[in-house]
Amino acid sequence: MAPRPEGTAPGVLSPEDLLRVLLVEDDDGDALLVEELLDDARVKVELHRATSLDLALEMLRLHDVHCILLDLGLPDAVGLSAVERLQARNDPPALVVLTGHTGIDLGVQAVAAGADDYLVKGEVDGDLLGRSVRYAVQRRRSKEQQRALYRSEVRAAETARLERALLPTPLVTDETIAVMVGYIPGGNGLLGGDFYDAVERPDGSVLCLIGDVAGHGPDEAALGATLRTAWRTLVLSDVDPAQILPLVERVLVPERARPEVFVTLCQVVIAPDRTSVDLYLAGHMPPLLLQGSCSELPTTSRGRALGIPVDGGWRVERVPLEGPWALMLYTDGLIEATLADDRETALPAKADVARTQDALPRRERLGVQGLIKAVDTELANGDEGLVERVFRLVRTLHGGPLVDDAAVLVVGWGGPDQDARGARTATLADSDEWSQ
Template sequence: MVTDPVPPRAQDGAPAVLSPEDLLRVLLVEDDDGDAILVEELLEDASVNVELHRATALDEALEKLGQHDVHCILLDLGLPDAVGLSAVERLQSRPNPPALVVLTGHTGIDLGVQAVAAGADDYLVKGEVDGDLLGRSVRYAVQRRRSKEQQRALYRSEVRAAETARLERALLPKALVSDERIAVMVGYIPGGNGLLGGDFYDAVERSDGSVLCLIGDVAGHGPDEAALGATLRTAWRTLVLSDVAPDQILPLVERVLVPEGARPEVFVTLCQVVISADRSGVDLYLAGHMPPLLLQESCSELPTASRGRALGIPVGGGWRAEHVELEAPWALMLYTDGLIEATLAEDPAIPGTGFVPGAPGRRERLGVAGLLAAVDTEIAHGGEGLVERVFRRVRDLHGGPLADDAAVLVVGWGGPDQAARGERTATLADSDEWSQ
């Protein structure tokens, strides 16, 4: 007996139930012309909107399945090239098979039950079927199969979300900085394409009081890049905690990158900052990455004359430290290129704004200068919640979610007379609000 399936729901929460007006493409696999005519007449009597196709053998049916997007198969179990359950098994072995209703001339229920156990959605006995029963069986079979597909899709989505969360936790760890006077503000927003990126950051304080900070970006998007980013960040933290000399860390991280990369052309840009124990200066290592921004009364790029190659680029040259003296209070903003690659939205009040002059249709990038201006604006409104406010300002300038993911790490020190605890915040923008 056919029973109503539990009404499924689409991933957006709307009911996904067949309506009487929905067109159902049905493939009848029947070698007997008389039975085929009878089935066609019964479907005409049923209250189902059907587009009927016919095959007289299983091989022909398999060929037609490649030509038509079929919702349901009506299958006779006695075909010239398939007898019994072999036809059911072959049809069910296809990827994403359509709904399947078996037609049998046997009045006993054993063969029909066996067909359902083999993957069919229902069975009907020839000679005991009217139009309403046939139409209802087809509709229920399609609805049941659709519900199963949606449940599988929901499960896969939940699994992917869980995997993404695990990867993001590996990419975006909790900073290991015990000096409470050091401010550590971090943030990450995914790109509007929904793909997980390979941006990562970290901050670790060593036993000698120095603080090592890192931000990196794996070229490309997707789970492979995210997994590689998580691997490299873990390797970097391990090397830092093992008291490896700072100038030896990037070469060793590259040794991890080369065998772990999914493709030989994958490269990674990195920025490593070593804050001295007395907080008076930093050693800066750049591997194809942008220098940090120095945040004091105003915002500027940290001066540097040395920018080494990205990790994974097969050319000569390494990475050397460049020392920069800092006057307290100071803060450094390490960031990935998702922020400066943002394009400017057009101002409706000023036609033509947001486009490159002389290049119609080409959007102007925010660039480093635009990011400096955005950060300056937010510094003027105070330092609290700086990372989130910068993200929001860049999004507003872009006119919506960024095309690329972006990560930010701000580390700062108020000076030797600082009494208050440094700000510790994390903006991991994975909510619905940030995807709109």
């Protein structure tokens, strides 16, 4: 008998499929009759036998079985108790009951208890037995497909709720401020803990945030959503920006699933007159300054990540800016991308970037300088759709879906003479499109 596989996906049963059938029957004569009927049936069967229910349960624990043929009169189980014990298992196989009673009551009760079909001994031939086994297996597979679809829909809905909490609509009322956001999932399909936000206060200052919870999965995503919500609450409560990161850390410590989980954050406070920003870094990369070309915002005040039990806090650093300007806050999913060939950091022509690179070795990280070059390449074509274009270029350089999630928040100001409304875009890539 084949070992029980992990996570086998159900499918449509083919006439050529070999079905592993476990006969639970203590009578040797009846067992021989069933074996002969299956030999006559138009179905490929690998037959195994257990003489008691306890032995059958042990065999099911160790091996994969498509269908059970169950006698209701066993030494250690009488009547429907055997059906109930088999159905109490996780993902039980198809079940066809064999009964010696000619009345239909017991068979109907067995089906009501979870059996897929019932047959009366002495009234069944090979074709009927074969059809019953095949139909029972297909019926059980169809039920499993329906359950898998339902679970998938539930997970998709839960993921969508988490993503909405991680990736909210920025609350920026000043129409001269451009806000462009984006998020793409990693190629492993697990939801990460990347998050961002932007909120304008009544005094005209605009607070922006981008963060990354270490790790991947629902726990990290839920923690990221919690921290992002806590941050927005503190901002809307007019808490001093210098006190926000310590308070967010106080939320992090009891909420994290494991004591080794930490979070990196970048908080930017844009002055009401838009001529300077206050920068707070908690183990995170500084933003990129987009001002004609792309460069890293100069800073000397990078503090520790949230949740790391070492001394030291976070010191604000004020950076003066002259309009027009834009800042790109991002998570490390972009710079952790690896180049798909052995080129140096020089960015090739776009026609070369688009070529297929699957067969080329990967050995070099894109890094901050590589990301700066990628952003410069796309800035040459204007700022319309900038976030999505940068995502696509980095993915092309990587040679496919990124390993880690990546989030980007671009906030910009066109200067005191700007009359046009700032761009507001969102690239929230779904898995179907961006996993190709």
